[in-house]
Amino acid sequence: xxxxxxxxxxxxxxxxxxxxxxxxxxxxxxxxxxxxxxxxxxxxxxxxxxxxxxxxxxxxxxxxxxxxxxxxxxxxxxxxxxxxxxxxxxxxxxxxxxxxxxxxxxxxxxxxxxx
Amino acid sequence: xxxxxxxxxxxxxxxxxxxxxxxxxxxxxxxxxxxxxxxxxxxxxxxxxxxxxxxxxxxxxxxxxxxxxxxxxxxxxxxxxxxxxxxxxxxxxxxxxxxxxxxxxxxxx
Numbered sequence: 195x196x197x198x199x200x201x202x203x204x205x206x207x208x209x210x211x212x213x214x215x216x217x218x219x220x221x222x223x224x225x226x227x228x229x230x231x232x233x234x235x236x237x238x239x240x241x242x243x244x245x246x247x248x249x250x251x252x253x254x255x256x257x258x259x260x261x262x263x264x265x266x267x268x269x270x271x272x273x274x275x276x277x278x279x280x281x282x283x284x285x286x287x288x289x290x291x292x293x294x295x296x297x298x299x300x301x302x303x304x305x306x307x308x309x
Numbered sequence: 310x311x312x313x314x315x316x317x318x319x320x321x322x323x324x325x326x327x328x329x330x331x332x333x334x335x336x337x338x339x340x341x342x343x344x345x346x347x348x349x350x351x352x353x354x355x356x357x358x359x360x361x362x363x364x365x366x367x368x369x370x371x372x373x374x375x376x377x378x379x380x381x382x383x384x385x386x387x388x389x390x391x392x393x394x395x396x397x398x399x400x401x402x403x404x405x406x407x408x409x410x411x412x413x414x415x416x417x418x
Contacts, residue, residue: 235410236411239406286406298406300354
């Protein structure tokens with residue numbers, strides 16, 4: 195089936211560690227996005243990418259890094275510089291650049307908890 | 310990017326029709342209006358999209374007045390499983406797709 199696969203579903207991080215969340219899509223979409231969602235809150239944009247080897251910061255990029263070496267993959271690294279990383283992380287894609295009429299497709303999300 | 314305003318929360322009862330209104334006073338000429346539904350610990354999913362007048366699909370209707378400064382998502386005969394957060398999205402700028410805080414809909418038995 196076509197879709198977006200995020201892994202792992204649950205991840206625990208120790209203080210000072212970097213962790214990487216995987217996001218893979220087989221929808222042949224050009225654009226991919228990472229959002230963060232805190233409990234009871236809306237989605238906040240971390241990074242987005244419109245094409246391979248190019249990505250842009252969203253509203254809360256500090257403490258995060260991404261890469262886009264392949265069209266189908268957009269991994270997110272939560273670095274030790276992110277002081278409050280405990281949250282629900284959502285990866286998404288759309289057929290091309292974020293124009294108004296595009297539908298966004300989301301993965302099932304990854305829960306990251308700092309222990 | 311058009312700013313959207315939705316009610317923070319709404320309650321309704323099973324079997325009722327629910328209408329959620331979104332205000333977007335500075336919507337641009339080429340902006341579409343899209344609604345998403347999110348259940349706890351899941352990614353949002355597309356419900357419906359429209360540009361003007363009325364759009365209907367198997368799960369919802371979307372009403373957009375002529376001035377397009379607001380839109381109303383209508384859910385017919387809701388059930389407990391419609392309890393979720395509903396997001397109204399309008400437009401995209403500089404390739405960003407920004408979500409607001411959404412409306413928490415709670416369906417009561």
